[in-house]
Amino acid sequence: MVHQLVAPVLSNEKLQKKVFKLTLFSPHISKTAKPGNFVHIKVSSNNYPLLRRAFSIHRVGKNKTEFEILFKVVGKGTEILSRKAPGDIVDVLGPIGNSFSLPQKEKEVMLVAGGMGIAPLWFLLNQLIKRFDKDKVTFFLGAKSKEELLYAKKLNSMGSNLIVATDDGSVGRKGLITEIFKKEIKKKKYDPRKLAVYSCGPQMMLKRMTDIAKRLDLFCQISLEIHMACGVGACWGCVVQKKDGIYKRVCVDGPVFDAREVNLE
Amino acid sequence: MVHQLVAPVLSNEKLQKKVFKLTLFSPHISKTAKPGNFVHIKVSSNNYPLLRRAFSIHRVGKNKTEFEILFKVVGKGTEILSRKAPGDIVDVLGPIGNSFSLPQKEKEVMLVAGGMGIAPLWFLLNQLIKRFDKDKVTFFLGAKSKEELLYAKKLNSMGSNLIVATDDGSVGRKGLITEIFKKEIKKKKYDPRKLAVYSCGPQMMLKRMTDIAKRLDLFCQISLEIHMACGVGACWGCVVQKKDGIYKRVCVDGPVFDAREVNLE
Amino acid sequence: MRQKYDLSVNVAGVRFSNPVLVASGTFGYGEEYDALIDLSKLGGVITKSITLNPREGNPAPRTVETPSGMLNAIGLANLGVENFIKEKIPFLRKLETRIIVNVAGSTIGEYVEVVKRLSRCRGIDMLEINISCPNVEQGGLAFGSNPESAFACIKQIKDHTSYPIIAKLSPNVTDIVEVACAVKEAGADAVSLINTLIGMAIDTEKRKPILGNITGGLSGPAIKPVALAMVWKVAKAVNLPVIGIGGILNTQDALEFLLAGACMIQIGTANFVDPQTSVKIVNGLNGYLKEKRIKRITDLVGRLKIN
Amino acid sequence: MRQKYDLSVNVAGVRFSNPVLVASGTFGYGEEYDALIDLSKLGGVITKSITLNPREGNPAPRTVETPSGMLNAIGLANLGVENFIKEKIPFLRKLETRIIVNVAGSTIGEYVEVVKRLSRCRGIDMLEINISCPNVEQGGLAFGSNPESAFACIKQIKDHTSYPIIAKLSPNVTDIVEVACAVKEAGADAVSLINTLIGMAIDTEKRKPILGNITGGLSGPAIKPVALAMVWKVAKAVNLPVIGIGGILNTQDALEFLLAGACMIQIGTANFVDPQTSVKIVNGLNGYLKEKRIKRITDLVGRLKIN
Ligand SMILES: Cc1cc2nc3c(=O)[nH]c(=O)nc-3n(C[C@H](O)[C@H](O)[C@H](O)COP(=O)(O)OP(=O)(O)OC[C@H]3O[C@@H](n4cnc5c(N)ncnc54)[C@H](O)[C@@H]3O)c2cc1C
Ligand SMILES: Cc1cc2nc3c(=O)[nH]c(=O)nc-3n(C[C@H](O)[C@H](O)[C@H](O)COP(=O)(O)OP(=O)(O)OC[C@H]3O[C@@H](n4cnc5c(N)ncnc54)[C@H](O)[C@@H]3O)c2cc1C
Ligand SMILES: Cc1cc2nc3c(=O)[nH]c(=O)nc-3n(C[C@H](O)[C@H](O)[C@H](O)COP(=O)(O)O)c2cc1C
Ligand SMILES: Cc1cc2nc3c(=O)[nH]c(=O)nc-3n(C[C@H](O)[C@H](O)[C@H](O)COP(=O)(O)O)c2cc1C
Ligand code: FES
Numbered sequence A, B: 001m002v003h004q005l006v007a008p009v010l011s012n013e014k015l016q017k018k019v020f021k022l023t024l025f026s027p028h029i030s031k032t033a034k035p036g037n038f039v040h041i042k043v044s045s046n047n048y049p050l051l052r053r054a055f056s057i058h059r060v061g062k063n064k065t066e067f068e069i070l071f072k073v074v075g076k077g078t079e080i081l082s083r084k085a086p087g088d089i090v091d092v093l094g095p096i097g098n099s100f101s102l103p104q105k106e107k108e109v110m111l112v113a114g115g116m117g118i119a120p121l122w123f124l125l126n127q128l129i130k131r132f133d134k135d136k137v138t139f140f141l142g143a144k145s146k147e148e149l150l151y152a153k154k155l156n157s158m159g160s161n162l163i164v165a166t167d168d169g170s171v172g173r174k175g176l177i178t179e180i181f182k183k184e185i186k187k188k189k190y191d192p193r194k195l196a197v198y199s200c201g202p203q204m205m206l207k208r209m210t211d212i213a214k215r216l217d218l219f220c221q222i223s224l225e226i227h228m229a230c231g232v233g234a235c236w237g238c239v240v241q242k243k244d245g246i247y248k249r250v251c252v253d254g255p256v257f258d259a260r261e262v263n264l265e
Numbered sequence C, D: 001m002r003q004k005y006d007l008s009v010n011v012a013g014v015r016f017s018n019p020v021l022v023a024s025g026t027f028g029y030g031e032e033y034d035a036l037i038d039l040s041k042l043g044g045v046i047t048k049s050i051t052l053n054p055r056e057g058n059p060a061p062r063t064v065e066t067p068s069g070m071l072n073a074i075g076l077a078n079l080g081v082e083n084f085i086k087e088k089i090p091f092l093r094k095l096e097t098r099i100i101v102n103v104a105g106s107t108i109g110e111y112v113e114v115v116k117r118l119s120r121c122r123g124i125d126m127l128e129i130n131i132s133c134p135n136v137e138q139g140g141l142a143f144g145s146n147p148e149s150a151f152a153c154i155k156q157i158k159d160h161t162s163y164p165i166i167a168k169l170s171p172n173v174t175d176i177v178e179v180a181c182a183v184k185e186a187g188a189d190a191v192s193l194i195n196t197l198i199g200m201a202i203d204t205e206k207r208k209p210i211l212g213n214i215t216g217g218l219s220g221p222a223i224k225p226v227a228l229a230m231v232w233k234v235a236k237a238v239n240l241p242v243i244g245i246g247g248i249l250n251t252q253d254a255l256e257f258l259l260a261g262a263c264m265i266q267i268g269t270a271n272f273v274d275p276q277t278s279v280k281i282v283n284g285l286n287g288y289l290k291e292k293r294i295k296r297i298t299d300l301v302g303r304l305k306i307n
């Protein structure tokens, strides 16, 4: 259940020019979080920027006392967050939202991450490989370029299949990860009914995933990002439209949705 | 003349729980500043707080490349300023405003500082003792309590006369520094016409100084503080009322005014 | 034990344990914050605006942050009065705090119908009538933006309910005092102000308005000075309890509104910033009374010194 | 050499080298910023409001900072039209930029008299008529807050001058489009908006309003969303050049106003934050045209996509 708590910063590691991994101490969140859940963080103490910022839970420490978020500096809030250091404390709401539903044993599992989409999928992957044959799991990792590619080495050493692509071809295959994913399931002639797909990434990419999932009637869960005010289901600001026209709240009805069910733009 | 410049922070020294001395590198300001001038500083890079903050020039380095401000943390702006460190840069407008007019040689000089009022008077004192007999200069230093008293030791070692008072009597005489000052000139039977008085401090204290100066027809210059928007004479926001009802701008017509001429509240 | 420092206020015959309410649309139906704060500490809870039929609301995006504020264009998304009575009232009824239901509609008839149905319910203490929503095509602001339609709307509602009525006023008018006078005339028991200011934000990359609804309502600290000026003007001019709303983040802000003449205050956007805000302000006001040795919070209301 | 990217705009027959002006009251009489920026880089300078007689203005304090904004209640302090002509015009006349004199008054007669006297001057390109000052007892906002008086004021002025006229509108109205239509009808050559929103701040320690004038005008980034919505509405509804004002801090903000339909913009409070703001925006707009390979800045005006 969602709690409001004051979490001490344990570390804030710079992974790339603009990408940071922040480790926060919180037994409550670490013990109860599931892959797909997120936290809503008050980044500034002087209320500027005003609203909280949402971040997927990226990993939970083995001893379940700390958790990580992986974030990219894109504006004021993330800039402030990038300057947090051990000893600082952070006001956190979490864990929030629904989670990915783990696949049935017999399924072939595919994770498709674009850019920062790796954030929640890494938590999911770590759960999956505890229960699944590593070679039944394939990770599609996409980025704009070599410089922005994250976690390729780590993923390689995890033992599951890894397919890397960059928009400019500077490493791995060249092209959008969604297209690589589509080609791969065509080439290998996978039966869509036997697949379980999980995806996260930029809006445009997830839009492509919903198209693919709808066309192939694929079980595909996507984690959405949208501007959030309350983060607890109260304001109805963070909505996504379902096929039937009904609006759902990303914060508490999501952030994970069946790609066949939502209309993205 | 006022310039806008980017000044590197050379040091930021914590003198008391809430009082800091910030040293900024700027040959332009250091070379042209006179006692009484101030600088207008953009404390935040993200425009929050929005407006600049004004600080008296406290001291100019011997080699005229750096200057100091002395400030107390009272709100958002000064809080941010207190966290500046060597390597940071600060956007500064300065030097701004008029300056104290130095007294004629034969005068008896008295400086009356309350709390942070020491800030501009320290610069003035350093100029004065270059040209005047030290024993013709008396410094009245007031504070709320021993804990808040600043510069007493330094002033002692400068050789001019020093009279210390605190509101609670925890060090020096007990009482408001304005009252101590009044008693002193009465006791010593000074001829008001032979005195040159300079004062800075909280609004209430300066109000008392204007009363005393008006009653005794004393030459007394006071440095005023008021909320400033532009700091360059353009907005007419920072006004003080003269005896004749005319409003003057503290930023460019001041901040130094003849205590007999202004109406304070 | 009798409380030494008294935070309670009476508005239109309803006693509130303290003057701190949570504002409509920022606190869902109350239950969303149950896990995060002790709801019984609040003076009262105001629900999202309820309409006759369920409403899906406006297309996304519905919110965007602006300097010290936010725009919203939710569009009165809500589950409709019948579902509200069935699904939400039972929870609200159990709370040890006052319950104020906020009502909206596209026509006066719709407002009246919602009010009628709510009048059959147990557990409601007051109604707040939203004649000031800037985010719907019909109704809402249309009623609040001129004294005549505001009068007509409130009058009809008063004729059909015995609940005390708060009229929630819009700041998007030339003279809010005029509207306040009109709703007083119509029988309103109190006024609350302000609702949001109409605003807009543009995505310069896409060259499109950020909000799906193009414009939205501005709230948060950015609007506090505007809200405070309006509260002061209305409180001075109209002999009716005034409930202050707009950008209140902390006890200091709350005190400003009380001094300006508000007998109660509502916390809106600040619930998003820190869900504890309202409870912190209740405690903060209590602390303030103690520190200043003021017996009753009502002794502060309107005590602004003007020379 | 012909400029490849063209920032120039024409408003009412006056050509400006770029669309960036500095707003009345925030830039003194121009000379105050001469030491700090290259004034010839600006599209134009707008002076403080000038009245018939010298005015001392309101008691202090006159400004206070608020979240992402500030309140001011200067009260039209200025040296009066005759002194202005004698002491300030000579400096302004020499500048290689357009000069717009902002005019205010307590009665229509006073506006007309000021305009008449300015009409005998060389070196002025346009007048901006302030019918929207919230900080004076008489005149100012009184004229701008309803279409009839706005019409009357602008009509009389147009009858007495051949200068192109910008009517500066107040946001403190129910329907700004109505007022814009009225001043167009009266012959205004352009409208500028918004002036400040009425606001207030309270010192809870002293239990007094912070401003000497009790209320003041809110400006700065806090009001940008409100300004943008009004500019968009007026530009859409009224066939008159619109000059956008309100909380513009940087090129991004300026672009938002241009897209919303403003053909020029004014920088106000931002001059206090960073005196270079206006020049930085001129450069920023130029850079934007280059980057996007847009020939003329006018190609951006009103190009907001609404689906
Ligand atoms: C459920 C959820 C989980 C998220 N998980 C992560 C994560 O694990 N790692 C990560 O780096 N980011 C994540 N985000 C996005 C993150 O919240 C935004 O990047 C962050 O709020 C930007 O704040 P800012 O103040 O730095 O940027 P701002 O200054 O607010 O905006 C900068 C840019 O980012 C866009 N933006 C702002 N907020 C969001 C948002 N909520 N969603 C998408 N775009 C936004 C703005 O439109 C603008 O273009 C998540 C968002 C949601 C809703
Ligand atoms: C010409 C001039 C010279 C100054 N020199 C010094 C100096 O040498 N050292 C120093 O510590 N301070 C000096 N000040 C005061 C200093 O500018 C304020 O303390 C500072 O602006 C407070 O900013 P803040 O954001 O920390 O506080 P805020 O959050 O803005 O306000 C905190 C409190 O300080 C008060 N305050 C804010 N601004 C001013 C102001 N300009 N004058 C007086 N009170 C204010 C507010 O009313 C409020 O009560 C000077 C002011 C002026 C006008
Ligand atoms: C997301 C959001 C939704 C709102 N929904 C409603 C609503 O349904 N009915 C209503 O009367 N006011 C609504 N409001 C207005 C608030 O109740 C309040 O009047 C306004 O936000 C100003 O207060 P604040 O600055 O404290 O947020 C809403 C405000 C926000 C931010
Ligand atoms: C200190 C100050 C003084 C002002 N004086 C005037 C004035 O004399 N005449 C006028 O038409 N507008 C005046 N204004 C309003 C500005 O010109 C402008 O319309 C308003 O501040 C909004 O723009 P901004 O948010 O960029 O500041 C003044 C604004 C400020 C902040
Ligand atoms: S962010 Fe408020 S309902 Fe989701």
Ligand code: FES
Pocket (backbone or CB within 6 Å): B227, B228, B229, B230, B231, B232, B233, B234, B235, B236, B237, B238, B249, B250, B251, B252
């Ligand atoms: S601060 Fe603007 S005139 Fe002094």
